[in-house]
Amino acid sequence: MRRPVLVLNCGSSSLKYRLVDVAERADVASGSIERIGSSASRFVHRDERGERSRELGIGDHAAAAGAALGAFDPPLSGRALLAVAHRVVHGGTSFTGPVAIDDGVVVQIRALGTLAPLHNGIDADVIDVARRALPGVPHVAVFDTAFHHTLPPRAFTYAVPREWGVRRYGFHGTSVAYVAREAARVIGRPPEELRLIVLHLGNGASATAVAGGRSVDTSMGLTPLEGLVMGTRSGDVDPALVEYLERVSGLSAHDVDERLNSGSGLLALAGVSDMREVHRRIAAGDARAELALDVYCYRIRRYVGAYLAALGGADAIVFTAGVGEHDAVVRARSLAGLAALGIRVDDARNAAHERTISPPGAEIAVLVIPTDEELEMALQAARLTSA
CATH class of the missing domain: 3.30.420.40 (ATPase, nucleotide binding domain)
Known part of the structure; x- marks a missing residue:
């Protein structure tokens, strides 16, 4: 039996989600919630029965995550998920690849909010909601910055006082990793x-x-x-x-x-x-x-x-x-x-x-x-x- 992966991808005022059959590289279901924090948040859900949309008030990302997780029929709890993948914007120097999430990882993600104040906190909020809702499933954090951990010192170093503790991290790493591999496939090398x-x-x-x-x-x-x-x-x-x-x-x-x-x-x-x-x-x-x-x-x-x-x-x-x-x-x-x-x-x-x-x-x-x-x-x- 194939076991899909649930993907949760937060933006500053949105949440996208997809249930992915990894073997087929195909969606089982997907959806998005936009204008989070508005009284007229737009909620769209797609599955084998088609697309359904509605407007409702969703106050924050935690509420959005709860709504997304509850949109599946049959429920996610009965689908034998392989994993839940969470996008996290900033991994700092602590996370150079995907990691299994535990309480300590969530603490570190929140602490890195000083580097991504608009994102890491809400990423952690959504992780908390999903871990409570799906406690028996492995949860994995995938970091936007991780692909760039291979930057050499000459590329990541700023010419500023060392005690400031700042450097280049880079973002869009998940996208670049995918696109670079697909480009190689198109080129045939x-x-x-x-x-x-x-x-x-x-x-x-x-x-x-x-x-x-x-x-x-x-x-x-x-x-x-x-x-x-x-x-x-x-x-x-x-x-x-x-x-x-x-x-x-x-x-x-x-x-x-x-x-x-x-x-x-x-x-x-x-x-x-x-x-x-x-x-x-x-x-x-x-x-x-x-x-x-x-x-x-x-x-x-x-x-x-x-x-x-x-x-x-x-x-x-x-x-x-x-x-x-x-x-x-x-x-x-x-x-x-x-x-x-x-x-x-x-x-x-x-x-x-x-x-x-x-x-x-x-x-x-x-x-x-x-x-x-x-x-x-x-x-x-x-x-x-x-x-």
């Missing part, structure tokens, strides 16, 4: 032989240099704020910006941090955080939106160039996540002007959203690989539990 630049472009965005299946550099840092321009995050800025704004505008460090995370990026440049709306405004002649797209793509192009240097070349550049998978304009503009480096995009293939969007025989392949973080979580949990 072992991951150990490849040098890849993975561009995870969603509302959050990051670039990662992958050599031999291992992360060797990544754009996000101590927190997910550093690096590329994102939906509401600034990406790279001069750190002196904080003190400057305190001096000239009276903003506190907390105020600036909040604006850099929630009021910057495309939202600050174009007035909207969704790239689809940016394109609509460009079509209507909005110069601010045109500049926002230019800045967004230019920042990506800079990181591609930097990671070509870090890797000593590349076998492929891989686009993934919402914008990366669906936005042909961003893909083309992000790699424009790089033909001298062996990087070209075939316009017809790109417009058709093919898996390979570089011309035949290109020196560096350009790929579009849909990410599947929940499947990767299920696979990691299954491997750990089976071992």
Whole structure:
């Protein structure tokens, strides 16, 4: 009898869940709860009987987890689960791979909330609810930062006083691990032989240099704020910006941090955080939106160039996540002007959203690989539990 893995994936105001048949790499059931904390949270559940949705008030992630776990018919308690996989954003230096959850692990996850205050606490809350509801099932934590534990010191070290105890951690690791392995399958070569630049472009965005299946550099840092321009995050800025704004505008460090995370990026440049709306405004002649797209793509192009240097070349550049998978304009503009480096995009293939969007025989392949973080979580949990 096949035993599925339940995957619970928390966002700051959402919870996605999937019951995955790992052997078939297929969903048995899935669902999501959005706008957690609102009086009109949207709850969608899908199974063999179809999709059902409703709006209801869900005050916090613990309540959302309880609602998700109770949505299954027959109940989860009767399904002989192999494991429950939990996404945890920050593992610090303590967790470099998936781990079986016990009380001590939950304490450590909460303690690491100083590095991810918007995420680790709610991750731990959901873990607590699920462990109480499914006490006889192994629970596994899968960390966003874990894939990047292979960063060499030259890549993770900041040139700041050692006593500050800060370093680069990187994020989107679960997505990058899955996409890098899928890219190797598309290319038809072992991951150990490849040098890849993975561009995870969603509302959050990051670039990662992958050599031999291992992360060797990544754009996000101590927190997910550093690096590329994102939906509401600034990406790279001069750190002196904080003190400057305190001096000239009276903003506190907390105020600036909040604006850099929630009021910057495309939202600050174009007035909207969704790239689809940016394109609509460009079509209507909005110069601010045109500049926002230019800045967004230019920042990506800079990181591609930097990671070509870090890797000593590349076998492929891989686009993934919402914008990366669906936005042909961003893909083309992000790699424009790089033909001298062996990087070209075939316009017809790109417009058709093919898996390979570089011309035949290109020196560096350009790929579009849909990410599947929940499947990767299920696979990691299954491997750990089976071992």
